[in-house]
Amino acid sequence: QVQLQESGPGLVKPSETLSLTCSVPEASFSGYYWSWIRQPPGRSLEWIGYIYYTGSTSYNPSLKSRVAMSVDTSKSQFSLALNSVTAADTAVYYCAGAPNENFFDFWGQGTLVTVSS
Amino acid sequence: DIQMTQSPSSVSASVGDRVTLTCRASQNIGNWLAWYQLKPGKAPRLLIYSASTLLNSGVPSRFSGSGFGTDFTLTISSLQPEDFATYFCQQAKSFPRTFGQGTRVEIK
Numbered sequence: 482q483v484q485l486q487e488s489g490p491g492l493v494k495p496s497e498t499l500s501l502t503c504s505v506p507e508a509s510f511s512g513y514y515w516s517w518i519r520q521p522p523g524r525s526l527e528w529i530g531y532i533y534y535t536g537s538t539s540y541n542p543s544l545k546s547r548v549a550m551s552v553d554t555s556k557s558q559f560s561l562a563l564n565s566v567t568a569a570d571t572a573v574y575y576c577a578g579a580p581n582e583n584f585f586d587f588w589g590q591g592t593l594v595t596v597s598s
Numbered sequence: 599d600i601q602m603t604q605s606p607s608s609v610s611a612s613v614g615d616r617v618t619l620t621c622r623a624s625q626n627i628g629n630w631l632a633w634y635q636l637k638p639g640k641a642p643r644l645l646i647y648s649a650s651t652l653l654n655s656g657v658p659s660r661f662s663g664s665g666f667g668t669d670f671t672l673t674i675s676s677l678q679p680e681d682f683a684t685y686f687c688q689q690a691k692s693f694p695r696t697f698g699q700g701t702r703v704e705i706k
Contacts, residue, residue: 482655485641526686526697541694575642583690584632586653588641 483509485576485589493570493596499563503576503589510534510557514582517550517561519572520591527572531582532559539582566596600624600689604698610706611677619672619701621687626667630691633663633672636700637683645685646672677703 489501503515517529530540532550540548549562563570573593577585601624611617621631629649636642644653646663649670660675674681682705687698 525699526688528695528697539693543694577642583630584644584647584688585634585642586644588643590639590641 483578483587485578485587487574487576487589487592489592489594491593491595493566493594494598495567495596496565499561499566499570499574499594499596501561501574501576501592501594502558503560505557505559505578507557509578510554513578513580515550515552515559516577516579516585518575518577518585518588520575521569521572529561529563533582568596570594571596599694600627600692600696602687602689602696602698604685604687604701606701607699608702608704610704612706613677613679615677615706617674617677617703619685619703621665621670621672621698623668623670623689623691625691627689627691629666630689631663631665631670632688632690633661634686634688635681635683636686642686674703 486504493499511534514531516531520526532538538550547564552559573591575588575591577588579586603622605620631649633646634642645657645661649665650663662673664671684700684702686700
């Protein structure tokens, strides 16, 4: 089972940019779709978007204007940037991967990001 | 967006019980459905994809999925202590990918 690890600040101020990175075992990076998914407290899961290892992306239209994803193949990492955050962006953020763009075969443990001043 | 509705929102059951969870899609999604298990502080786990295919990496055979179109079920044939968790369905018919609100399986 591929193990992913999210990293980044646990506290972000309103109107600032939330930035997270997911580290992937090097042997598993190429050929996969890498996604970000979040779960606000007491709510369901929300797909934020994915980035293919080549750099092509697909974002949730509800967040598209504020989201950017990137890959660093040299480090086997991919990243999420969500700008202009509000309290509504407080959530556990998960990174996930799969060999296709349909399902999410493996996940990180998630990291709680709180938006608060 | 395709809306996914799960029922019940929670279920109380005992070890050894047979448990059936339901997921309904707001439109026909064929067999483009997956089930995930979530436990606090742990990485979510894909159990079943394409509605009925068990992930070939250690998912116990007591888990099974069925359904096509709009109505789907996840069945745990004999509930084990490690199965107490929250289960989510997810559609992959169209973008954006969407999830149900989850069913929490609790100890009776």
